[in-house]
Amino acid sequence: MPQPNQLSNKNWTILFFTWVIVTISTLGSLFFSHVMEFAPCVLCWYQRICLFPLVIILAVGLFPFDKRVVAYALPLAIAGWMTAFYHNLLYSGIIPQELQPCSQGVSCTEKYIDLFGFITIPMLSLFGFTIIIALLIFLKKRISQNEI
Amino acid sequence: MKYKIFAGTCLVLVGLFVVTSLYYKKEQAKMYGFMAQNNASTFVRDHSQTLGDDDAKVFLVEFMDPACETCAAFSPLVKQMMKNNPGKIKLILRYAPFHDGAEYFVKILEAAKKQGKYWETLDVMFKSQPYWASHHNPQPQKIWQFLPKAGLDLEQIKQDMKDPAIVKIIEQDLADAKTLNVRKTPGFFVNGKPLETFGREQLYQLIQSEINAMY
Numbered sequence: 001m002p003q004p005n006q007l008s009n010k011n012w013t014i015l016f017f018t019w020v021i022v023t024i025s026t027l028g029s030l031f032f033s034h035v036m037e038f039a040p041c042v043l044c045w046y047q048r049i050c051l052f053p054l055v056i057i058l059a060v061g062l063f064p065f066d067k068r069v070v071a072y073a074l075p076l077a078i079a080g081w082m083t084a085f086y087h088n089l090l091y092s093g094i095i096p097q098e099l100q101p102c103s104q105g106v107s108c109t110e111k112y113i114d115l116f117g118f119i120t121i122p123m124l125s126l127f128g129f130t131i132i133i134a135l136l137i138f139l140k141k142r143i144s145q146n147e148i
Numbered sequence: 149m150k151y152k153i154f155a156g157t158c159l160v161l162v163g164l165f166v167v168t169s170l171y172y173k174k175e176q177a178k179m180y181g182f183m184a185q186n187n188a189s190t191f192v193r194d195h196s197q198t199l200g201d202d203d204a205k206v207f208l209v210e211f212m213d214p215a216c217e218t219c220a221a222f223s224p225l226v227k228q229m230m231k232n233n234p235g236k237i238k239l240i241l242r243y244a245p246f247h248d249g250a251e252y253f254v255k256i257l258e259a260a261k262k263q264g265k266y267w268e269t270l271d272v273m274f275k276s277q278p279y280w281a282s283h284h285n286p287q288p289q290k291i292w293q294f295l296p297k298a299g300l301d302l303e304q305i306k307q308d309m310k311d312p313a314i315v316k317i318i319e320q321d322l323a324d325a326k327t328l329n330v331r332k333t334p335g336f337f338v339n340g341k342p343l344e345t346f347g348r349e350q351l352y353q354l355i356q357s358e359i360n361a362m363y
Binding site for chain 2 (some may be wrong): 012016018020023024028031034035036059062063
């Protein structure tokens, strides 16, 4: 039976790792908009609204380690994931372009990058949110197992 | 300990961001500097027909096809923009004869250039286009009845059309169109910037933004 201290250390590390992912995603998003000067479309902004606060929320949850952090972070991550999922549907043309909510300004289906022929920015976003959600749920399970 | 790990990670990530940004900006500047030197000739060739002031700072490059209806529709629009901004816009015409048989009309245009009647001839072509450029039944020969309106010596045109140099010009323009990813006509570039979504208003805005940037 591991010591409670070790267990909480491991939980802290998982949360810290999640924070690292969130922060890398945020910096990556800022890199696209500020360094590469790709204007974010409306859907991108909704995803950013869900992503950027996680940097702060998760950091606050780290010091001191707060078990409730998942409850605050997970809804944001899920909202971001759903927007990203919708964005990917638009991007890949599964939902016709006419239905997109952003006909003015920057098009949500305009393709900026196409790494290795298939990686797009909305795909990176969906991938990021998926990892964040998976890690948060994993952390939640560990915490509730501990409490029993 | 945890604080140190956290602070250290913050520093590393932000440091990476800054370093990558600086590197990216530097590479971009290098690339664009290179493009500016090498790319200019892709937009404007020595043989290209131009209209407007030589001191103009806004270069409007149009890849066009004499048999293309939209090119004909855009022609008065472009002239109006040039009139509204005197001395600021220089129009450079490039050929992208994508319609079947459109090279025939390019040959007439280039022959007319030798008589100093290029723009008059293009104007006559665009205005008479519905008579000879029908998609179902193109009749290039019908152009000849309209050409005298441009004040051309038709016999001379028929001679000059055979000049193999014209074929070279068309080949060069088509090659440049391919390089610049022009797949439809008219294909517009304003100071090297492509018209990203097609339309009158978009062209107007792109030209206006370049005028604002340059003057």
